[in-house]
Amino acid sequence: MSARADVDALRRLMPPPRDGGTSVDWEGMALSWGRPFPPDYQRFIEEYGAGTVQGFLVVDAPQAKVPLEEAGLDGMVQETLTVEGAWELADKSPELEGTSPRLINWGVDSAADMMCWDASGEDPAAWPVLVFNRGDDLFSRYECGMVEFLTRLLRGEFPKSPLEDVDLFGRGEAAWTKR
Template identity: 75%
Template sequence: MSAATDVDALLRLMPPPQDGGTAIDWEVMARSWGRPFPPDYRRFIEEYGAGTIEDFLVIDAPQLNVPLEEAGLDGMVQETMSAEGVWDMAEKSPELEETSPRLISWGVDAAADLMCWDASGEDPATWPVLVFNRSDNLFRRYDCGMAEFLTRMMRGSFPECPLEDDTVWERGEASWEKR
């Protein structure tokens, strides 16, 4: 479901920064979270770094899984805590009813929608994307990795836009700003 080569399609739709992405000690990150990160996310960060698509959709940098007061109020730890906080109160699409996924957030948009992995499985290459659409108060599952999810968003190849706002939906191409 998630392969480093999935980033190749994104490279054609969204040019990476000229100075490249960010080098990460993935072994340290894996120990911190108790599991490795998906291969497409690792390659995405190495190609792009953290930043925003169309000044709308934020892709978080990997961050050590530490208490919030150490992590800060902006990033993967905070957004993961936000996703965990809304999980019990939110509605779920039928395939998510009666499940208790291990959530790890990798993105958020300007409409406060959250994009996470269901990191319950042992193999991060098989983790699906879960999206919390804040306006619908609904979690939905997408059986693809993060890079394929972004590519399908830009191409408009889901039955409908998974996010509240369609800024990235059906764009075909997008701009990236590293932060």
């Protein structure tokens, strides 16, 4: 699907805020991270902004990749460092064994699961979502973008919930709270 189609599908399950999303200097973000962000994430942030799904799953705001002391202890830079550390210690699903993906974190949940992209590929529209399920201490790969991941999670379209807590899995509809 295209970024527009993905976000339109999600809008039917989780309406965006009335006051809209957040305007971002995507070119500046791309320069700081050394690659552009996926188009579905860009459209999502422009329509929803950063916030939480059902008070449970946080979607991080884009944050320039700067040293941690400049970035602060809450946000995309810190969460990316955290997911990189977890990668070194955690188990991986069979398709991830022996790989060394470039990780960029985009979300966390209240069960301390982390969602990121495998940003190794040249085309950000094709970056799969990797989930670190803290309860299973396991990284798994999902062949979809961030917005499709959220849509499929709410529809219950994975064989089982990718997240430790199953509150969002198959819920159908969800409320979005902008931060």
